[in-house]
Amino acid sequence: MLANAFVDNAKVMAKGQITIPKDVRDVLGVSSGDRVTFIVEGSTVRIVNSAVYAMQMLQQEMAGEAERTGLTSEEDVMALVKELRNEDGRG
Template identity: 45%
Template sequence: MELAKVTSKGQITIPIAIRNALGIREGDKILFMEEGDRVILTNASTNALLKAQEAFQGVAEELGIKNEQDIIKLVKEIRAERGEQYKCE
């Protein structure tokens, strides 16, 4: 458990142990989420990545992507389609 003091401007210093645990560095944005009578503090970038992972969960399986070669093949197919699209316009 860590403790921080609130300044007259409502600012706090996040203890180093918490910054390290959350991967917070200078310039990072912090997300405050209310859950009942608690506030959850998290690294906004990490939270965004987790949400993106959740949104894409299962998509690779649906597309039949099993390895890096499958991704490369898909990218080439999409580029070929886009190339054809631009030629028609």
């Protein structure tokens, strides 16, 4: 097992509900009202913080987009921002 790995468990209640153990909530960075995502891969299930997962998926989808549009340096990005600000009259 990994050095930072641990095992915890929870009981499934009559309606299929479980309480996520505090140590696991702490690792996920979730608290009351937050959402978690279940990722099922075969017979293995991962539970992740939904907000973090959504950001990771967005980052994966956007990977390489800047280069595909010709934004290859910070100067290119700054020039685009300046152009956009001038177009909307707030420059």
